[in-house]
Amino acid sequence: MKELVNKIETIVGPENVLANDSDLLAYEFDGLTLFSGCPLAVALPKTTKEISSIVRLCREASVPFVPRGAGTGLSGGAVAIEGGIVIECQRMNQILKIDEADRYAVVQPGVVNAELSDAVGHLGLFYAPDPSSQQACTIGGNVAENSGGPHTLKYGTTTNHVLELELVLPDGEIVRLGCPAGGSVGFDFLGAMVGSEGTLGIVTEVTVRLTPLPEKIETLLGVFPDIVSACRAVGEILRSGLTPASLEISDQRTIRAVESSVYAAGIPTDAGAVLLIELDGLKEAVERQADRVSEIAMGCGASRIEVAKDEAERQRFWRARKGAFGAMGRLAPDLFVHDAVVPRKHLPEILRKICEIADHYGITLSNVFHAGDGNLHPNISFDRRDPEELKRVIAAGEEILRLCVDAGGVITGEHGIGVEKKEYLHLVFSESDLATMSLLRDVFDPGRVCNPGKIFPTTRFCTEANPKARGYDRVPFS
Amino acid sequence: MRRSAELQKFIDPSHLEDKETLTVDGLPLIAVASPSTMEELSRILQSLFENDLSVLVTGNGNRLHVGNPPTRADLRLSTLDLKGILEFDQEDGVIEVLAGTPLPQVRNLVNSEGWELPLDPPGNAPTLGGSLASAAFGPRFGHPRDFVLGLGMVMADGTQTKCGGRVIKNVTGYDLMKLYLGSYGSIGVIGSAWLRLLPYPESKKVLKVSFQKDDEGFKDSLKASRYTSVRVACLTNSYPILEASLGSDSMNLILEIAGDEKAVERDFNELTNAYRADEIDDDVLLRIRSNQNSSPGASDSLAIHFRVLPSKLPVVWSSLNKLGFSCFSYPNRGDLFASLDPNQLTSDTETLVAVRTLASDSGGSFVLERAPLRMKREFDVFGTDPSLSEITSSLKETFDPRGILNVGRVSGRN
Numbered sequence: 001m002k003e004l005v006n007k008i009e010t011i012v013g014p015e016n017v018l019a020n021d022s023d024l025l026a027y028e029f030d031g032l033t034l035f036s037g038c039p040l041a042v043a044l045p046k047t048t049k050e051i052s053s054i055v056r057l058c059r060e061a062s063v064p065f066v067p068r069g070a071g072t073g074l075s076g077g078a079v080a081i082e083g084g085i086v087i088e089c090q091r092m093n094q095i096l097k098i099d100e101a102d103r104y105a106v107v108q109p110g111v112v113n114a115e116l117s118d119a120v121g122h123l124g125l126f127y128a129p130d131p132s133s134q135q136a137c138t139i140g141g142n143v144a145e146n147s148g149g150p151h152t153l154k155y156g157t158t159t160n161h162v163l164e165l166e167l168v169l170p171d172g173e174i175v176r177l178g179c180p181a182g183g184s185v186g187f188d189f190l191g192a193m194v195g196s197e198g199t200l201g202i203v204t205e206v207t208v209r210l211t212p213l214p215e216k217i218e219t220l221l222g223v224f225p226d227i228v229s230a231c232r233a234v235g236e237i238l239r240s241g242l243t244p245a246s247l248e249i250s251d252q253r254t255i256r257a258v259e260s261s262v263y264a265a266g267i268p269t270d271a272g273a274v275l276l277i278e279l280d281g282l283k284e285a286v287e288r289q290a291d292r293v294s295e296i297a298m299g300c301g302a303s304r305i306e307v308a309k310d311e312a313e314r315q316r317f318w319r320a321r322k323g324a325f326g327a328m329g330r331l332a333p334d335l336f337v338h339d340a341v342v343p344r345k346h347l348p349e350i351l352r353k354i355c356e357i358a359d360h361y362g363i364t365l366s367n368v369f370h371a372g373d374g375n376l377h378p379n380i381s382f383d384r385r386d387p388e389e390l391k392r393v394i395a396a397g398e399e400i401l402r403l404c405v406d407a408g409g410v411i412t413g414e415h416g417i418g419v420e421k422k423e424y425l426h427l428v429f430s431e432s433d434l435a436t437m438s439l440l441r442d443v444f445d446p447g448r449v450c451n452p453g454k455i456f457p458t459t460r461f462c463t464e465a466n467p468k469a470r471g472y473d474r475v476p477f478s
Numbered sequence: 479m480r481r482s483a484e485l486q487k488f489i490d491p492s493h494l495e496d497k498e499t500l501t502v503d504g505l506p507l508i509a510v511a512s513p514s515t516m517e518e519l520s521r522i523l524q525s526l527f528e529n530d531l532s533v534l535v536t537g538n539g540n541r542l543h544v545g546n547p548p549t550r551a552d553l554r555l556s557t558l559d560l561k562g563i564l565e566f567d568q569e570d571g572v573i574e575v576l577a578g579t580p581l582p583q584v585r586n587l588v589n590s591e592g593w594e595l596p597l598d599p600p601g602n603a604p605t606l607g608g609s610l611a612s613a614a615f616g617p618r619f620g621h622p623r624d625f626v627l628g629l630g631m632v633m634a635d636g637t638q639t640k641c642g643g644r645v646i647k648n649v650t651g652y653d654l655m656k657l658y659l660g661s662y663g664s665i666g667v668i669g670s671a672w673l674r675l676l677p678y679p680e681s682k683k684v685l686k687v688s689f690q691k692d693d694e695g696f697k698d699s700l701k702a703s704r705y706t707s708v709r710v711a712c713l714t715n716s717y718p719i720l721e722a723s724l725g726s727d728s729m730n731l732i733l734e735i736a737g738d739e740k741a742v743e744r745d746f747n748e749l750t751n752a753y754r755a756d757e758i759d760d761d762v763l764l765r766i767r768s769n770q771n772s773s774p775g776a777s778d779s780l781a782i783h784f785r786v787l788p789s790k791l792p793v794v795w796s797s798l799n800k801l802g803f804s805c806f807s808y809p810n811r812g813d814l815f816a817s818l819d820p821n822q823l824t825s826d827t828e829t830l831v832a833v834r835t836l837a838s839d840s841g842g843s844f845v846l847e848r849a850p851l852r853m854k855r856e857f858d859v860f861g862t863d864p865s866l867s868e869i870t871s872s873l874k875e876t877f878d879p880r881g882i883l884n885v886g887r888v889s890g891r892n
Contacts, residue, residue: 099787101788101789102787102788102789102841145649146649146653148647152647156624157647157649159653159656160624169869175865175866175869176863176865177866179785179841179842179843180787180841180842181785181786181787181812181840181841181842181843182785182811182812183621183785183812183813183842183843184613184621184623184660184843185843185844185845185860185861185862185889186660186860186862186863186866186870186888186889186890187657187660187661187665187870187873187888187889188623188656188657188659188660188661189657189866189869189873190656191623191653191655191656191657191659192652192653192654192656192657194653194656195649195652195653196652196653212704215706235569238570238571239569241592241677241678241680242677243676243677281706281738281741282706282707282738282740282741282744282745284738284740284741284743284744285737285738285740285741288738288740289738341643341645341646341647341648342645343567343570343572343644343645344569344570344646345567345569345570370647373645373646373647374570374645374646374647375647408643408644408645409643409645410643410645410648410650411650412648412649412650413645413647413648413649414647414649415649416649417649417650417651425650425651428643428650428651429640429650429651430639430640432637432638432639433639433640433641433651434651435637435639436631436633436637436639436641436654436666436877437641437651437652437654439876439877440652440654440657440873440876441652442876443869443872443873443876444869455651455652
């Protein structure tokens with residue numbers, strides 16, 4: 001293996017290979033700290049050709065490789081769970097082209113999501129997918145995970161905004177999929193590649209659609225006595241024919257954590273839940289829609305509606321929403337961010353049942369989620385050093401996922417399967433469904449060297465909710 | 479080509495009959511299998527797979543002119559009896575529909591409940607399955623990939639599988655849906671689909687805006703087609719879309735603006751103030767849609783669909799005019815439809831090389847949607863990128879290992 005690392009050093013330079021234990025420690029996790037895997041080495045390439053050469057070397061040596069962006073993923077997707085070489089794309093961080101007339105940009109995979117919108121804002125454009133981690137996460141990682149964010153209700157997820165990809169296939173070949181004009185001719189490999197969690201190749205260049213900035217944005221904060229009434233308001237707003245840019249709910253525990261943190265936005269801590277509503281479009285339409293939305297929210301039990309009076313206040317509302325996960329660090333040493341989707345009409349009932357599950361298992365659970373998409377994030381705060389608590393956390397999480405699937409939902413809306421949920425895939429898909437997905441893997445990566453140990457279950461049926469069965473027994477620092 | 483009598487030992491005779499010969503690019507088909515449930519579809523495909531019998535899968539036949547010539551097909555597999563609406567969730571605005579269901583039936587149902595079906599392909603009662611398998615689209619909504627939430631598939635060996643789901647946000651496993659959409663039934667047969675609906679617009683207006691046919695006119699037409707409320711923009715000068723014939727030096731942009739009443743009102747006022755614009759009857763939209771699917775002249779005319787960067791449209795349009803093509807376009811999306819009578823061509827090869835260069839120089843792609851058989855035999859109608867030929871063939875071989883589904887029809891003649 002030392003020989004392989006030496007060869008990689010000749011490709012990218014020794015200063016761009018990390019192989020000592022202290023350096024590798026930072027790569028044992030991604031944003032989900034329940035799974036760890038130590039790579040043999042981390043390569044920091046600068047060009048597509050370098051990635052291709054590294055991939056060819058790994059393939060020849062039958063050593064797995066794992067693409068990695070900023071490591072902000074929440075399903076263990078960028079963790080070298082089976083060892084091997086991590087290929088980190090953060091040095092490939094250039095915006096290569098901005099085409100104002102045709103509204104697209106060409107970027108390297110290591111470009112940070114928010115930086116792209118910052119770079120094109122002066123042209124009246126923005127990059128629409130905006131995951132909560134957008135200040136850190138990279139476009140390459142977003143492509144791998146088909147990332148969403150609070151504004152996907154109106155603007156869609158990453159897959160709706162990717163026009164062309166350059167990627168290195170698991171055999172080292174470099175191909176381009178799609179074209180800047182969009183559309184697809186022949187099989188839509190581009191569409192299949194987005195959201196494949198780095199298991200079909202490594203993205204080395206991305207052409208993305210840029211969206212015109214809306215003329216007017218109105219951001220409202222509805223204060224509700226409880227989460228169920230906030231969910232009802234979401235249903236009523238959508239049934240009225242309106243499509244807000246986003247509809248986000250935070251529950252009381254989240255509000256209190258946020259208000260005790262640097263993200264505090266002045267939200268009343270006795271509120272049962274808040275609904276953040278953003279409307280955008282032409283001025284006349286947005287003003288009228290804001291009135292309608294306020295009326296609906298008040299009719300569903302909101303005690304008051306605050307309208308952001310300026311951009312600073314809007315940013316304050318959003319900081320409270322996007323900083324919620326960080327603020328939860330105040331509640332316990334560890335946070336398990338779940339991610340599931342349900343038909344929106346079931347939100348009130350599902351939220352009620354999730355609270356019952358939390359009570360039953362005696363866990364600390366908070367909810368902050370993309371209500372307009374039906375995309376839940378039940379967040380469990382816990383201490384992984386307590387094995388009994390860990391067991392309850394896992395059991396509760398599994399029960400929540402089962403509840404969502406039984407309601408017609410799925411087990412992830414934006415975080416991906418990764419390592420975290422691969423044994424739960426059986427809840428949604430049959431053996432035949434999974435075998436068909438596996439055919440696609442066969443086409444691109446028959447040797448299973450590209451990010452192995454992700455997505456596909458290793459067991460035939462859902463395993464019991466015990467930490468060992470799910471691999472959580474490898475949790476360090478205990 | 480086989481007759482049903484030859485196939486009865488493989489397929490339940492109650493789902494099999496001989497019909498009037500349908501010839502697809504020179505291949506005649508008589509026997510037709512018509513399952514009415516997913517289970518029947520599964521049984522039929524399993525039997526065909528086990529006995530190495532190949533099929534050409536059809537809906538209502540609106541897109542049979544698209545594709546490379548089939549290299550083999552023992553019979554036709556029609557999805558027309560596999561019809562019905564399985565679930566309509568009016569609260570969430572999603573619907574599950576069987577493949578053979580005609581889209582007008584779905585559209586009528588959802589419209590009556592305040593929803594809009596975001597599929598508007600041209601043709602005679604196009605089916606859901608045919609529209610999705612051929613990624614057919616119309617002037618209003620574009621490619622179906624943004625509106626399909628889940629698919630119920632039957633694979634080449636008869637295995638029933640599903641991908642996606644019924645919720646509007648989903649990253650659970652690979653997005654196989656994208657591969658099936660536009661794969662022309664070559665790697666699996668679409669049996670059913672969950673679709674996302676859109677709220678029916680509060681207000682709609684149709685306008686005709688006139689521009690000079692020069693660079694400035696193209697620029698202005700693109701600007702006008704990008705107003706916030708625009709959902710149809712069709713630029714034309716020589717197609718029989720408008721009843722009145724236009725001079726060769728002018729173009730008309732047909733716009734449908736829709737959505738919030740106040741937004742529509744404002745865009746209407748701004749457009750009529752900024753340009754020579756008049757409100758017109760909305761049946762022009764039907765004429766646009768029907769012209770997208772057909773082209774003037776003989777049934778073996780040459781019709782090409784380009785997708786190019788919008789800023790390149792003037793160059794592409796003008797180059798195609800010089801080659802003798804008539805054109806119309808959806809400028810906001812970069813779609814351009816060009817057609818001509820192939821008898822006017824001096825050289826098939828030179829024309830198609832020029833077409834390929836035009837598409838690639840414009841950051842786009844093209845499909846020969848209609849072409850005489852002689853051209854289809856010589857050129858891949860999808861203008862396949864050679865660098866993708868290996869994975870394209872590999873995908874076909876992996877998903878259809880015995881080569882029984884729509885053989886030879888898709889890109890790379892797979």
